[in-house]
Each structure stands twice: as C-alpha cells, then as structure tokens.
Amino acid sequence: GAVVSQHPSRVICKSGTSVKIECRSLDFQATTMFWYRQFPKQSLMLMATSNEGSKATYEQGVEKDKFLINHASLTLSTLTVTSAHPEDSSFYICSAGLPTLNTEAFFGQGTRLTVV
C-alpha cells in the first residue's frame, strides 16, 4: 500500500505552547488528507479534512482556530495545536488516499502528544 509518514511520533510540550505535526505522502500525491484524534480506548474521531491549496473542512465541534491545518503541497499537510492544554493530550493520526469511493485510506504512524 501507499506510504504515509507522520512526524514526530511522540512529543511532550508545556501547556500554552504550540506543536506542529507533519504528514507526508511519500509515493503518491494527495490532494486530500485527513486528521484524526484518538483518546485512550476510544475510536478514531475525524477532526478535519485537509484540502491542498484551500481551507480545511472541520468536523462539528472542532475548533479551527485551535487546530490549524495547512496543506501547502500535494505531499504535505501540517496540523498545529495552538495554546495546547493537558486535555489536548491524545494520539493524532493523519491519513491520505481515498480520492474516490472505491479506494483506500492509508495512515501515518501517529503522533502521541502529551501536554504537561
């Protein structure tokens, strides 16, 4: 399957600071990428759809000013968690692919964010 690389895999930051997470598609061009968040023992919750060259589409209840998404190229999307708080601590996962109904999404390795 396609390769999606996410960086960093693990980050610890202080409350009030911002953290940037990168998601790269390594062997294909991704006009659309997706950002998920997963709390312990819960499922993946879609946060937003990242669209190359345009604004991201956020799911209901997700603060767009807190979770900044930039998709400046066909191979890179970034998620910035601004003014992080301990409740933002979670596993953040990006995916790419899924341009049509009958294609698959591939996931990055995930980023474990801990806000202290």
Place this chain on the structure above:
Amino acid sequence: QKEVEQNSGPLSVPEGAIASLNCTYSDRGSQSFFWYRQYSGKSPELIMSIYSNGDKEDGRFTAQLNKASQYVSLLIRDSQPSDSATYLCAVNRGRRGGATNKLIFGTGTLLAVQP
C-alpha cells in the same frame, strides 16, 4: 444512534479457531467498507476493503457485506496470538458525485487470541 457500531469486546478465541467480528452502520447510502487492525499505541493498518454484497476472501481473512441489513463482518480463520489487536470497522460516508469521501470509524472490537 452511532454511524458505525461495533461490540467493544473483548472477544476471546482459542488459537486456531475462527474469530467473527461484526459491524453495523446507519447510513443506507454508504458505498465502501473497510476493516483496519490497530495494535496498542500504533496507527491502523488496512486488512480488507469491500464494496459489493457478498464475501471477499484474502488469505485467512474474509469480509462479508450485506447492504440490505447494513451489516459488515470480518472472519479470521486459524486465529493466531499475533492477531490479537483492536479491529476497526470503517465506512466511507461519500457518495457518487456527491459529498467528499471520508471514513467514519466504529469504536473497534478488541480481539484476544489465547495460545
């Protein structure tokens, strides 16, 4: 009602047995269905995709889809301890020529294969 529902488990099966994982979805217009496996602390990896009614087999895995019943299942034959993981059912909310394709996940079923 959740869009995608799974029994959280744990589902415990002995090594060598068949594990049966089930999923129901609420949006009758859904077109594409996926099973992902997720080990603790890792991101999901695709196991199977299925797009039409019936069975689809790949090695020890068989996915079954029944759109009339809005039901998707995954069978794992000859279960191995290494199959122990959380299995996530995902449904593509998109439509032909319509809304953006995006995956909605169930809460996952924890499978434990006992040696």
